[in-house]
Amino acid sequence: MERFPELDDTLQDLSEVLDRRLVVVDESMHVVAYSIHESPEDRTRLFHLLTHSDSWPAPATATAPYSVDTPPGLRPTAFVRLLDPQKHIIGHLLVPVGDTTEDATLPETLTAAAEQVAELLLARRSEETGRMARSHELTRDLVTDDPSTRTAAAEALLAERRLSSSPHYCAVTLGVDPRSATRLEHEKTSQAVARTLRFVRETSTATVVGGVLDDHTGVLVFPRPVVAERLARILRSPQVSPVRAGIGPLTALTDMHLSFARARLAWRASWLAPTDHDVVTSWESVGLDGTLARLPVEDFTADDLPPAVRDLVGAVDSPALISTLETYLDAGGDAQRTARLLHIHRSTLYYRLDKLRAIIDGDLSDGVVRRELHTGLRLARLAGLLPRQ
Known part of the structure; x- marks a missing residue:
């Protein structure tokens, strides 16, 4: 306090x-x-x-x-x-x-x-409001595209003691799924930023800054690695749900825009595939989804998918069959492990794989075919083009 x-x-x-x-x-x-x-x-x-x-x-x-x-x-x-x-x-x-x-x-x-x-x-409230407005302005400037603006913001944050001095800093992106967000849900982003700042102020010796960008995306800057579970506890509160967050890698303060960019990709991946990622997702753990999130996958149609996947999606409307292929590819083609992960008998798995082989133009044991199917199915999943179980 x-x-x-x-x-x-x-x-x-x-x-x-x-x-x-x-x-x-x-x-x-x-x-x-x-x-x-x-x-x-x-x-x-x-x-x-x-x-x-x-x-x-x-x-x-x-x-x-x-x-x-x-x-x-x-x-x-x-x-x-x-x-x-x-x-x-x-x-x-x-x-x-x-x-x-x-x-x-x-x-x-x-x-x-x-x-x-x-x-x-x-x-006190007026002074605090002024301080917060100044901190929000500098935080937004810190992740802008203009190098001189970023440098000035970094110097001001340290000179004015708004941010703790540290060799490395970490950016966090917060927000809701923009595809269907209401104004009330967008307002929860600023509430999540404020709640996090208050939590850190009351429970830690670190000084953290944050703000909300014009596109309703929130940004926080920490002078140390972020503990994902602590942040997740804040975001699981009904008052700020369905806000999700992405955590960027540690960088120098003047490179905070790079950490923010990766935090934003992790955040995008978390709402593109909410059942596969927690409410707080880090760039280090998001994997391929973080890279694919660079694409405007939310705007994809079936025509944007690789031919093999496009044909497969067009011919199969069974969630169980699609899920079987995804799990089989995730397991590296290991039938025993796939059956165990799906909780089905191996004979059931072989039956489903035979049905898939009759549709797929190529050999499932071929590495190139597997690569195209695996990546293409993940794109289709992020784009919301696959049936859900």
Whole structure:
């Protein structure tokens, strides 16, 4: 969590006047500031707030200056609303109170102080918005086609301490399948970028930057290798589904456009073949699909396929038969392994292969024929031209 000295100092002064440990949360119930918590009990309370506050329901302060609630794991707490000039709730000041009605009645000084805290929270949000806008702009410039723009962005990111210094950096591409994406789904890309930035800020010492390009594609830049499973946990959240991500290789910061380009190919492959790739896919693991993703395969028709595959696709409408051939080729022509992978008897496999041989113009034992079928079928699969089981 980023600290803002003026807000922290004001909160600490108020805490000493009231002799209570205070916490400020924003409108999404995330902790954004807190006074010093000295005792073990106070520190335990603060840890609980930092961990769980964003999962609590919003307090009932729409028509009252504050409400007293007892969140899970805490004693009674007053939630004092913080308002912007338009009277919109922008957060709450949390004050521990006693169990009696008299002790739960907040002094007038507290509600008055809430106005000052609200002003500082607004200033903090404005400053943070400006910083984020600047970071987003530099991140977009970092992956542009113009070398001078990339160099200037890399220098600014380090000079302004927006990105941690490191020998190598890694780009991540995020987004949804653009073929049928709605505006709401595109908006989830920016939410995924923001959630990832917040997660890194709150759980790591690294500084990460990100932004969203004009084509609705998100980009993140990490000063270290990305842990795919951690990123996948963020993207599996219903709030950002169906956003998927691709991870590029490590490069120098001035070569981040190269890492981004490969991250983008891994991301493309993941939505072209979503059942074959996880929600987060790296360039190092995506294999041939990453190379084939350079092609506009989503626009392919059967006429764009190699002749042998085109004829096969035109003659076979059985998903099981196509899947059998794909698995047989994946297994290098090993019949025993193919039958095991498909969970069928070997005689069933031979029956299917005989049907395929009657259609295919060529010998399945010929390496050239296998190569054309294997690659051509993969193209057809990525293009969505094969029946699915």
